[in-house]
Amino acid sequence: MQASLELRPCRSDDADYVVDLKERTMRADLERLGRWHPERSRDRVLAAFSVAHTRIVEVDSGPIGSVSLRPDAGADGDAGWWLELFYVEPSAQGRGIGSAVLVRLLAETGEATVRLDVLQGSRARGLYERHGFVFESEDEDEIDVFLVRRPAA
Template structure:
């Protein structure tokens, strides 16, 4: 399969509703399985935590297709709000976006953390990229990835 033409661009405040809607669609099956789906709450949680300064929009063939955030914290960056339109999942775009972000974190020597819903198929993607289990609860799996190189570029 030939991967579609994709790019990432910095998010703006105007992207919040498209991202909130995509989140509701792509998380629905996992949230329903966990008994946690709420039509309003799934969107509001994204709106409440949306930080355009740390978020990128994924565009495929010029159209909105997803997003990802990399939020700096005290001891790590948090990979958050990584959503890709369902019809593009498995196309290699998510892998390419994740690889680009992790290469940047490796250059900076930055630890990366994330959480994924229990039973989510996304966990396999993260494990393939070096994330390991840190802790888990009945809803979330918390994962961490050490930078692959301790040599920082000056």
Template sequence: MHHWHLRPATAHDVEPIAELRAVVLRPDLERLGRYDPHRVRQRLRDGFDPSHTQVIEYDDEFAGCVALRPTPDAHWLEHFYLAPHLQGSGIGTAVLRELLARCDHDAVPLVRLNVLHGSPARHLYERHAFTLDSEDPVDVFMSRVPARPRGGLPT
């Protein structure tokens, strides 16, 4: 398997993450007619919270990030970006499995996210039991209820 791990983000990670966001989202945002090179980076900077963000490292190099932001009724999976050359390698799936296992263990009532219309990432989320809540011309909103323990009802 790949040599990846998660580490807590720091304030110093904001610029590499903003740049990765611009690269990863560009094709979908261009297709939707919404790509603005400044805005795509600035939106990340404006909402960046290192306390809820983890950096994905592959062979000790920056490879991506993911945030899991708690709210009173759910956790929001946000800013899940993986370097293009690593997409399709299984790292994203492994990271998502680990985060969802933590949520299930901690009895998080719901995990929510939004993904851009037409993004291939939607298929990853659907494979991990996320279902459609609503959509608009740009975003698809999805959620996932906790997995039930094997062999019975939740405790």
């Protein structure tokens, strides 16, 4: 990827961009699973959105994505990070941007455990698996798959 990639801190007025971005990137998959509900989607984004932890992905000074990396105490006492709100504009997918962002974030987390969830059947799962994430569990409704990347032994 030749373009200039930046992860800028988000501002409170970026929340609407992230809500709309989720719709552009995930609506088709959510419809495929019979789970698209605009209000619920918006509520989930806003519940996870945090100015302190969310960043806007920019290429050549234009927004093309979002990502949030927040501290996670871990239910099993395994402190680490939770990766969420990771969306890349459909027109920018397949150009290595997601990988470049993920490499930067994983460098920031060092040897800590990182968790995320991905929709069943999502192409994004392959990206995560290429970067060391493995299956951890699945929701009872078989919609969300939880992946984890643990420190090397």
